[in-house]
Amino acid sequence: MMNINFNSDDEDNPIHAALKKFLIDSQIQDLKEAGKFEEAEQLALKHADLDLNAIEQEQLASGSNDENFTPDTVPEQCVSTTFDKYADNFDQHLTKKLHYAVPEIIQDKISKFTEDQFKRLLDLGCGTGLCAEAIGDRALHKTGVDLSEGMLIQADEKQLYDDLYLKDVTEFLGNDWEPRWDLVIAGDTxxxxxxxxxxxxxxxxxxxxxGKVIFTTETASDEAFTEKPYVMGSRGRFAHSAHYLRELLEASGFTLVEIEKVTPRFENGEPVQGLVVVAEYKGA
Structure with missing residues (x-):
């Protein structure tokens, strides 16, 4: 695995707060379902002062009073810190509590568009390897990249990948890698x-x-994308417009094979709006 240098160690970052809130909410829900109502109440009271909207308005706007301000990315340390803490219970929580469907969605698209076996798979934001498990032997060689060391430890124990890299996915893709990959996936990354x-x-x-690229993301109604083609929700994750994804891929030499609305997960009993995208690289 490769070492990573974080760009920010601002623990008060509002996105960190958003991810922290998600983790706390998940812990509270787990305690309630285990019948530990007193512990759940104590945890909720302990963090009752975590006012996400106030943090977003004050800090996320970077000096602006625009409460709809959307940053361009989530700082690396916010993601790595949160998911390191989440790693041990990640699989169970996603599959049992959130009805996480991303691995099956990606596997279905692979089966729909090709019967061939891929030589080399690149799994961006691989986490604990749920997508690699779903793909199975459809790829001969598997490379996983993730920003969370805790997640990669879980993936390594499953022995799913030939290579694992502890790195930000955009930074990883900034290098020129040889040999290249003929299948790249990004499940919920x-x-x-x-x-x-x-x-x-x-x-x-x-x-x-x-080569084929298959990825999922979240989306929202067209009205949400008035300022930027991506917006941040209350959980600290971005939604992207389908138009933005289509234009960006085509401008980079990809042919869009399919873009489809999906439900990647449920939150608070409600389906999350998502997209799955399949594209093929034809050259610039």
């Missing part, structure tokens, strides 16, 4: 990136001709 120009440009230079 782009919601933590916001602006995707650098990531898609990196995909283009590290994928083989005719």
């Amino acid at each position: 782009f919601p933590y990136l916001g602006a995707l120009e650098d990531a898609v440009a990196g995909l283009a230079k590290n994928i083989e001709p005719n």
